[in-house]
Amino acid sequence: MKRMPLASASLLAIAISLAGCGDDRPTEPTQTAAQPAAASTTPAQPAVADESATKAVVAHYADMALAVFSDAHGGALELQKAIEALLAEPTEQTLAAAREAWIKARVPYMQSEVFRFGNPVVDEWEGQVNAWPLDEGLIDYVEGDYQHALGNPGATANIIANSEIRVGEDLIDASQITPELLASLNELGGSEANVASGYHAIEFLLWGQDLNGTEAGAGARPASDFSVGEGCTGGNCERRRAFLEAATRLLVSDLEEMVAQWQPEQENYRASLLAEPAENGLRKMFFGMGSLSLGELAGERMKVALEANSTEDEHDCFSDNTHNSHFYNGKGIRNVYLGEYLRRDGSLVKGPSLADLVTKADAKADQTLRSDLEQSEARLQALVDSAAAGQHFDQLIAADNEQGQQLVRDAIAALVQQTGSIEKAAAALGLSDLNPETADHEF
Amino acid sequence: MQTSFRLLGSLALTLALAACAPQDPHQKVSAALASNVLLPAYHGWSEANRTLEQSARAFCAGEQDLTQARQHFSAAQSAWAALQPLAVGPLSEGNRAWQVQFWPDKKNLVGRQVERLVQSNPQLDAAALGKASVVVQGLSAYEYLLFDPALDLADDSQKARYCPMLQAIASHQRGLADEVLNLWEGEQGMAAMLRSTPNTRYPDGREALGELLRTQVSALDGLKKKLGTPLGRQSKGVAQPFQAEAWRSKASLANLAAALASAEQVWRGNDDNGVRSLPGAQHQNLVKRIDEAFSDTRKRLAAQQRPLGEALADPAAREELDALYDSLDRLHRLHESELSRALEIPLGFNAHDGD
Numbered sequence: 154m155k156r157m158p159l160a161s162a163s164l165l166a167i168a169i170s171l172a173g174c175g176d177d178r179p180t181e182p183t184q185t186a187a188q189p190a191a192a193s194t195t196p197a198q199p200a201v202a203d204e205s206a207t208k209a210v211v212a213h214y215a216d217m218a219l220a221v222f223s224d225a226h227g228g229a230l231e232l233q234k235a236i237e238a239l240l241a242e243p244t245e246q247t248l249a250a251a252r253e254a255w256i257k258a259r260v261p262y263m264q265s266e267v268f269r270f271g272n273p274v275v276d277e278w279e280g281q282v283n284a285w286p287l288d289e290g291l292i293d294y295v296e297g298d299y300q301h302a303l304g305n306p307g308a309t310a311n312i313i314a315n316s317e318i319r320v321g322e323d324l325i326d327a328s329q330i331t332p333e334l335l336a337s338l339n340e341l342g343g344s345e346a347n348v349a350s351g352y353h354a355i356e357f358l359l360w361g362q363d364l365n366g367t368e369a370g371a372g373a374r375p376a377s378d379f380s381v382g383e384g385c386t387g388g389n390c391e392r393r394r395a396f397l398e399a400a401t402r403l404l405v406s407d408l409e410e411m412v413a414q415w416q417p418e419q420e421n422y423r424a425s426l427l428a429e430p431a432e433n434g435l436r437k438m439f440f441g442m443g444s445l446s447l448g449e450l451a452g453e454r455m456k457v458a459l460e461a462n463s464t465e466d467e468h469d470c471f472s473d474n475t476h477n478s479h480f481y482n483g484k485g486i487r488n489v490y491l492g493e494y495l496r497r498d499g500s501l502v503k504g505p506s507l508a509d510l511v512t513k514a515d516a517k518a519d520q521t522l523r524s525d526l527e528q529s530e531a532r533l534q535a536l537v538d539s540a541a542a543g544q545h546f547d548q549l550i551a552a553d554n555e556q557g558q559q560l561v562r563d564a565i566a567a568l569v570q571q572t573g574s575i576e577k578a579a580a581a582l583g584l585s586d587l588n589p590e591t592a593d594h595e596f
Numbered sequence: 597m598q599t600s601f602r603l604l605g606s607l608a609l610t611l612a613l614a615a616c617a618p619q620d621p622h623q624k625v626s627a628a629l630a631s632n633v634l635l636p637a638y639h640g641w642s643e644a645n646r647t648l649e650q651s652a653r654a655f656c657a658g659e660q661d662l663t664q665a666r667q668h669f670s671a672a673q674s675a676w677a678a679l680q681p682l683a684v685g686p687l688s689e690g691n692r693a694w695q696v697q698f699w700p701d702k703k704n705l706v707g708r709q710v711e712r713l714v715q716s717n718p719q720l721d722a723a724a725l726g727k728a729s730v731v732v733q734g735l736s737a738y739e740y741l742l743f744d745p746a747l748d749l750a751d752d753s754q755k756a757r758y759c760p761m762l763q764a765i766a767s768h769q770r771g772l773a774d775e776v777l778n779l780w781e782g783e784q785g786m787a788a789m790l791r792s793t794p795n796t797r798y799p800d801g802r803e804a805l806g807e808l809l810r811t812q813v814s815a816l817d818g819l820k821k822k823l824g825t826p827l828g829r830q831s832k833g834v835a836q837p838f839q840a841e842a843w844r845s846k847a848s849l850a851n852l853a854a855a856l857a858s859a860e861q862v863w864r865g866n867d868d869n870g871v872r873s874l875p876g877a878q879h880q881n882l883v884k885r886i887d888e889a890f891s892d893t894r895k896r897l898a899a900q901q902r903p904l905g906e907a908l909a910d911p912a913a914r915e916e917l918d919a920l921y922d923s924l925d926r927l928h929r930l931h932e933s934e935l936s937r938a939l940e941i942p943l944g945f946n947a948h949d950g951d
Binding site for chain 1: 650655691694698702703708709722727728729731828830831832833834835837838839886933936937942943944945
């Protein structure tokens with residue numbers, strides 16, 4: 154079958170559109186201009202490497218998933234400990250420690266997201282764990298310029314203040330705040346902004362609303378919101394404590410469940426993945442990398458917030474930890490390609506990789522993707538550095554912050570460019586239809 | 597004098613066309629679509645925006661009433677919707693598309709940012725608007741001003757408050773549409789790039805056609821999202837009428853119809869010279885199925901007499917809308933998998949992946 158380079162032109166269009174800017178600067182398609190003859194230079198017969206090498210790569214991919222989800226679970230257990238300490242003695246110190254534990258717990262989790270796209274078992278599970286943006290008025294008190302999804306009946310339900318919640322004609326008994334209750338309240342009334350569980354619900358409870366807009370500062374919930382008895386602020390502290398405890402317990406058990414899906418030699422998702430033709434596994438790996446890189450990270454998580462100057466569309470909007478989340482999302486993409494993952498305990502998981510296969514098929518495609526991955530990591534690092542220097546993501550996207558916007562724009566552009574190289578690397582292995590849901594196995 | 601210039605121009609064009617006589621079937625289709633479908637649609641959009649700018653001025657001067665202003669808005673919105681499957685090149689670059697429409701608007705950023713800007717900058721002009729967020733620069737904000745249930749621009753004091761912004765948006769849109777049309781026309785324009793290759797965008801006709809097809813597939817995917825979101829396809833089946841595109845002007849389904857009509861034009865061309873003419877004899881069954889899929893989706897859409905918001909509240913109509921969604925889904929999948937394979941045009945990632 155005759156092959157041609159993947160979607161370079163359309164990708165370029167998206168590239169330019171994602172990387173675009175508010176001014177009227179003309180955009181030039183320099184990439185295609187530089188390589189007008191690209192169509193004829195593709196290797197004529199790229200082919201998937203031999204089956205055993207390919208199988209080893211997919212098996213190592215599953216090992217990495219096991220390691221990263223295990224670390225995410227470990228991070229959640231640490232978070233749970235810190236939250237227990239906070240609830241035992243709510244002080245600014247124990248609150249700060251809990252916040253610190255949350256930020257640390259995000260490091261492995263964000264690296265796990267590259268496994269989400271392409272693996273239905275992760276994608277279908279993910280909503281309860283990391284859904285955003287949320288209408289936080291569902292959970293607790295809100296103030297200031299709180300804006301919620303239009304037509305969301307749960308947007309101001311305030312579970313913490315109400316033991317019964319009315320949504321349309323339904324009255325929900327919320328007297329006991331349990332993990333099961335929180336799970337059932339997700340997408341209440343069909344609105345995806347109704348998020349009662351997962352990292353961001355916990356984040357909101359630890360930080361509170363960020364009322365600073367695009368100015369410096371994150372949420373500033375006082376520790377006394379968790380005090381028992383007289384010192385309680387914000388009202389209903391007992392229920393707030395119960396909520397935090399239940400949401401954390403649910404997060405821990407959700408992650409535990411996902412770890413089990415990747416354990417070897419069990420009847421689980423890993424087993425079914427490894428039983429599929431190995432080529433399909435490769436397709437999932439590339440699909441996960443490309444989808445996270447372009448549509449999710451560059452698009453939903455950065456471009457929307459940037460172009461709309463919208464802090465509501467910031468990923469970790471209560472804690473102002475967005476720079477780290479983006480950085481580790483990017484790291485996850487790199488991990489999958491290189492077959493490397495640096496664990497929480499400092500040990501390195503390393504094994505047969507996509508890079509090994511690609512470099513044999515087309516050394517140039519491998520080199521280009523490696524250098525693009527480095528470039529995107531450097532651009533995401535710039536967001537981390539900016540935060541360390543006092544300018545966080547929500548300040549960078551302010552309408553009048555041209556330099557800040559440029560940092561975000563550069564990161565988007567690097568991710569878009571890398572997505573093109575991901576497609577080319579996949580093509581080098583003979584994979585053209587990258588969507589595992591629509592690809593049949595005729596290729 | 598003018599006539600002779602025109603003659604000269606058309607002669608030059610004929611020569612130019614003859615010089616690069618497109619033998620490649622991909623090139624032929626790409627050239628035919630550029631001339632007969634895409635360029636006319638961009639002209640239509642540009643004209644609708646000129647009319648919109650005049651309308652904003654006339655409405656604010658008391659020469660047009662609210663009903664007329666709304667009609668002109670609807671015409672511009674419809675011309676814009678028709679461009680969705682045709683959004684190759686300039687419109688997909690920079691953030692131009694976002695400057696026209698901001699959707700999905702999950703948290704009512706449109707309403708919120710419009711009010712904030714009107715408050716902070718009561719005498720807003722097009723230059724100041726150009727520096728503001730994309731959310732307030734386009735038709736979505738214009739629609740908010742003319743249709744939001746909480747506003748009434750027939751009231752003089754409200755009109756005075758919002759008119760500077762209304763006019764600024766219309767001017768911004770007119771400028772944007774003119775700029776895009778400019779980039780389509782001319783010797784180095786987008787239409788020329790689609791007509792003859794190689795050029796700085798496309799190494800050959802196949803790549804040019806490939807981009808047209810990818811845009812078409814991405815647009816069909818987008819239409820599914822635009823219908824599926826209010827239908828509650830991603831939200832436990834609970835209808836989300838306020839998450840629909842153009843819910844304020846009740847034009848969600850009209851927009852869908854305009855976009856679908858363009859997609860069918862890309863398929864058929866103006867004289868069976870569209871994408872439909874490309875699949876070989878062995879794929880004629882596929883061609884027939886895509887024909888039928890277009891016709892099925894079109895008929896189901898035409899059968900919807902009421903605005904989407906009303907239909908969503910009626911169980912019988914909900915079923916019809918679900919069937920419409922499934923029809924659109926079939927149409928999209930036929931393009932995405934079978935047609936792209938038959939034409940050997942891989943699609944790669946699009947911006948909807950990862951949602």
